[in-house]
Amino acid sequence: MHTTAKTFVSTLTGLAMLVLAPGIAPANAASAGWDFCGTTGADWSTSTQGRSGTVTVTGDCAIKANWRIDVYVNGEYWATSSGSVNVSEGHQLRTSVPTMPKPNDKRGNYTYAKITYSAGQTWKNVHEEDLGYLPCKGCTT
């Protein structure tokens, strides 16, 4: 009984410390002052009348960085891709979207791309590019 109680207590302390640790992190991670990369545009292209397609993001980077594109459709996380990019002006990043859902708005599927550039341990630039309502012919599900 004693040992059980002891392990139990130490587990609790362990959990408590786990709770503390991530709590401290956000305050530090929040200070991302420098725009080392930025987006300059985003477009949607489709050859299937909107049932599938490609999101192309253009951007600039002052340093070599990692990138990640997350595509959200009708508020739902839908597609992603990632890679790295060199110092560049007018680079193009792409995410392929294999399927699109049935629009719940007559204008189409409301879509935006969230682009995260990161470098080193803490540098991060996040940009959102709205693609608007993308019409679809034959999206059924």
Add this chain to the structure above:
Amino acid sequence: MRARAVLSAAAALALVPVATAPPAQATPELSWRCGEISVHYTFDNDQTGGWWVVNTSMNCTPDKWPKRYTNEISPRPFEGKYLLFEHTGYVNQGYDKTIIIDATPAAAKKSVCVKAKSILYFPDNKNEAASKDKNSCFKTAAP
């Protein structure tokens, strides 16, 4: 003895959810924070043409602590002039701003970008306590 072992095992099992539940709720909740920045744009029009209603809303808590908000709204490609360029001093409330932007012809391929940031400061030494930022761009052609 055996009955006791079983009992304590049952007790331990019963305790497991109790032990795991609180951390799930308590996880990263600092008592001070800046909330997610919301940027909304909605299109409207009448016989004279179309426009976008752009709203930026930010908030940090606790209410009593000082915060500063910046909101820079610019056309893209940039034409040398911001549509809104606002950097507040220390304030004790949230931020909410709505501006109207004319729609552009589709062929012009123009966008507008909202760059917003909220910073919360510790009240005693004015060191930065938390912050959030958001860059959000949308095409200004009438949908």
